[in-house]
Amino acid sequence: MLYFFLSYARGDDDDSVQKFFHDLSKEVRVHAGLAAGEEVGFFDVHSLEVGATWSPRLVEALSRCQSFIALVSPRYLLSEPCGREWTIFAERVRRYERDVGVTPSALLPLLWLPPPNLPDAVAALQYQNDVLPEAYGRTGLRQLMRLQRHQDSYYDLIVELARQIVQTAGAHRVPTTGAGIDFKDVQSAFHPRATGRAAVPRQPGHTQQVQFVVAAPARGELSAEELATIDRDSQYYGATSVEWAPYRPTLPVPIADYARTVAERRSFRAEVAGTAGLAQRIGDARRGNQIVVLLVDVWSTMLNEYRQALAECNQLDQNSEEPVTAIMVPLNFDDLQGQRHRRQLTDSLRAIFYRRTVHGDDVMFRSSILTHQAFDADLQVVLETARNRVFTNGTVHNRPQGQAVRRPILQGP
Incomplete structure (x- = not known):
């Protein structure tokens, strides 16, 4: 069984992402009672950011994994491949909900590097865990891994996350993706479809x-x-x-x-x-x-x-x-x-x-x-x-009087 798929944006401190994957894989094996070296997760080390096609291994892993771990960052939310990965797994979860009437806790976004704003699809599914310090909401998981004073919180997260992944795989079998999906036609969860006119940014003056x-x-x-x-x-x-x-x-x-x-x-x-x-x-x-x-x-x-x-x-x-x-x-x-x-x-x-x-x-x-x-x-x-x-x-846009912009309050993963 493939317990989890790790979705991340290439270039977001790949060495730290790889360490996170190995730490989580090791703990999942412990909770599942598997031998050292047994494959429990998927981590694609090959970049899709240079126009490469989706590898058969990635497609197969995304089709059968039982949990989806997303390392959310500004780069992640800009990445169409990451948004398509999310869409495919989210559809698998929706199929399970329709068939069984239960929502499994299988799609788990973690704040790797907190972006200024979270899309609704991500904000609604924030991973909840009481072991994480307040700094997680401000600086993200990547920074927790770097700071010695947060090492205990980091490893507590790994243990709790592995326990939930194994428990979810045992209690819910998310259906596999059907064959024949054309991934270039999959709509990214983070990118609206283009229309005949240029999209107006949510915040005028945005230069990105x-x-x-x-x-x-x-x-x-x-x-x-x-x-x-x-x-x-x-x-x-x-x-x-x-x-x-x-x-x-x-x-x-x-x-x-x-x-x-x-x-x-x-x-x-x-x-x-x-x-x-x-x-x-x-x-x-x-x-x-x-x-x-x-x-x-x-x-x-x-x-x-x-x-x-x-x-x-x-x-x-x-x-x-x-x-x-x-x-x-x-x-x-x-x-x-x-x-x-x-x-x-x-x-x-x-x-x-x-x-x-x-x-x-x-x-x-x-x-x-x-x-x-x-x-x-x-x-x-x-x-x-x-x-x-x-x-x-560029054009200067003045915010209407009395309009306040609220930064999302992150309650921990």
Whole structure:
């Protein structure tokens, strides 16, 4: 039996996470009466933050574990993979509730590094334990592990948590996940689905939101009249614009998914959309102090619909010395067709973004990004530059008089 699955955000002090996993596994074995070395938990040491697909071992473990331990932190709440893991296990618990009429204490969020605000899905399920000191609510479990004066409280937590995990596994058998789930379609518990308009942040003035807008044709649009004489290679395209994957086969995932993981590593909350309503989206984002990054396929500049949308976007930045809207143009070095038509494509791009290419904001306009490694590096620079510009030049929002903001009071895990 797999007693528990440990869900965490990669980069949140991985050595301490690994120690926590080993301490908890050891104590679960003691309570379950199992031999040393017996597998009782799952801890994925391989990062999903670089666009990798879900490993078969992770999928199998998430489908059959009997408890789900979430190490909650700001990075965790920004991570789409973590939110999807939560959704899958929470659905298993709901199925058990419907079938049996009992709610098992199997989904257990722990405050690893307390975020300023907790989503409702997390706040409603805080793990309760009287052994933890008041410092847990302020600094989290990670800090308790580091401070010698809290070592007794830390190990008391491990013992109590292991006891509950084993007890839950014995009393409730949470049903397994059915086969055939497409994990890219699973909705993260912490991320709302994108709509036609830019989402307005809950707190105006929040600068951590980035909108990735993909300007690329869907596979069905490659037969358009403007591209009829070229017969564009379809391997880089999908059923929708946002499935564009310009760095295949080296990076098989869509560039928007890859961009989102890069942004999450830098503590941005990210959304992805196509070019529909682009001017409105940029306007809403500016009023909400959000960042917009256009991911532009140069081939889309040959198509009238996309060329018009991009031209409208360019007009919005005409009077800005330091535009917040960024433009990134992946052009795979291994895409021989793209390299062969590079001059024609570059001219088409320049005709739309003439001011940017000639008078040059080279920080926020990145053309001909030849590899996904270069894209990663360029995007990090773009995001930090845009964040600084929003901070300096963004819209100031004054809170209405009498409106108080309450920090959640955490009652211990």
